[in-house]
Amino acid sequence: MILASQSPRRRELLALITPDFEVIPAQGEEKLPANIAPDEAVLLLSQQKAAEVSARKFPSGDVTDTIIAADTVVAIDGDILGKPHSRENAVEMLRRLSGRKHSVFTGVTVITPDKTISFVEETTVEFFPLTESEIEAYAATGDPMDKAGAYGIQGRGALLVKRIEGDYYNVMGLPVGELYRRINN
DSSP states (O other), X not given: OEEOOOOHXXXXXXXXXXXXXXXXXXXXOOOOOTXXXXXXXHHXXXXXXXXXXHHHHOTTSOOOSOEEEEEEEEEETTEEEXXXXXXXXXXXXXXXXXTSEEEEEEEEEXXXXXXXEEEEEEEEEEEXXXXXHHHHHHHHTSGGGGSGXXXXXXXXXXXXXXXXXXXXXXXXXXXXXXXXXXXTO
8 A cells, every 4th residue: 555645644544544555755746727626626636646656656557556645625715725834824824714614625536456536525623713812822833834724633723623523534634434445345
């Protein structure tokens, strides 16, 4: 099995399914058409990543391993919130999420010797209303900088979350329950 991601969270989550996998991160530039819906964006990006790693690992096209690629975004009001490019950008994202519900979408593509499977998982997350000092304190930890939507539910970002509807692990970046079922059916 090959994980087409360098995300430490995805490595940790895939280990719940199998301890035996190789990591080969996708290296290509993420390209999306303008005005693409968040669920379509993550699906397309996961397909691009899986195809790129498959082509590099199996140039003949004869795939002999299972390749798993995923992409996760946070979306609110139809806008995709990616990883913040600065502390100020993280603060802006957190202000926007404060006291509101948003969606976390993860697109997953699995390429096996027999087939290609792609799916999208959506989880709804609601934040507590956040004070400016809570937002600034969390941004100052540096934790938001490598996470879509500027928070990580598995760390100190848990203090921001009032409730979720859906798969907790999806918010971390890999819907392991659904992935396990898709791989094994």
